[in-house]
Amino acid sequence: MASLPPSPFDSARRNRRTFAAMAVVGIAMLALGFASVPLYRIFCERTGFGGTTQRADAGVQVEVATGHLMSIRFDSNVQPGMPWQFRPEKPTQTVTVGARNMAIFLAKNMSDKPVTGTASFNVTPTQAGAYFTKIQCFCFTQQTLKPGEEVRMPVIYFVDPKILADPDNKDTQQITLSYTFYPVEQDRKPS
Structure with a gap:
């Protein structure tokens, strides 16, 4: 039995999932960038680092x-x-x-x-x-x-x-x- 070619709908769905995952990663990286200074200060205050x-x-x-x-x-x-x-x-x-x-x-x-x-x-x-x-x-x-x-x-x-x-x-x-x-x-x- 011959397999069917992938549907354009399956390809579009995969692309949307990939885009959504990359957008979440990008937003998380941006949030981490903004939070890094206060988190570093808290870390230093708790541990005496530096x-x-x-x-x-x-x-x-x-x-x-x-x-x-x-x-x-x-x-x-x-x-x-x-x-x-x-x-x-x-x-x-x-x-x-x-x-x-x-x-x-x-x-x-x-x-x-x-x-x-x-x-x-x-x-x-x-x-x-x-x-x-x-x-x-x-x-x-x-x-x-x-x-x-x-x-x-x-x-x-x-x-x-x-x-x-x-x-x-x-x-x-x-x-x-x-x-x-x-x-x-x-x-x-x-x-």
């Missing part, structure tokens, strides 16, 4: 690891062309692991006009980021300084005592918290 610090509420209770001290170094930078001076009040602190601490950063607008900036941060060594917890911070919040204005910006933090049990951090004696201030787009001059 030196991302942890966040905690002001009411968090942490057991202090009495007798376990660690040096915290503070680094400050501004993007080239941003007319601010930005520095830590004290470049280093020796802290007790688990105890709340506060560092103060000073920022001054050196220009003759208001300038708005925002800061990003990271922690090194990167594996320590999962244990460096900020309770209060100025990062990712727009800061507008008037001409010549100087402000004090606090960071309240602690080093989680779980760092002492982490084999990847057994040799960690110092953690560096680094901030970089960038101008917010509205303040940038067109090139």
Whole structure:
């Protein structure tokens, strides 16, 4: 018995199915593209990946690891062309692991006009980021300084005592918290 040639209707149906499947894949890829930044941020916050610090509420209770001290170094930078001076009040602190601490950063607008900036941060060594917890911070919040204005910006933090049990951090004696201030787009001059 001879087989019948494929019907044009079968071919059209296959083409519609293929098109629909490709459209679903395309929409999924587009959605993943838009979701990748917030998903990456959540991943970094949960794992400390790339030196991302942890966040905690002001009411968090942490057991202090009495007798376990660690040096915290503070680094400050501004993007080239941003007319601010930005520095830590004290470049280093020796802290007790688990105890709340506060560092103060000073920022001054050196220009003759208001300038708005925002800061990003990271922690090194990167594996320590999962244990460096900020309770209060100025990062990712727009800061507008008037001409010549100087402000004090606090960071309240602690080093989680779980760092002492982490084999990847057994040799960690110092953690560096680094901030970089960038101008917010509205303040940038067109090139």
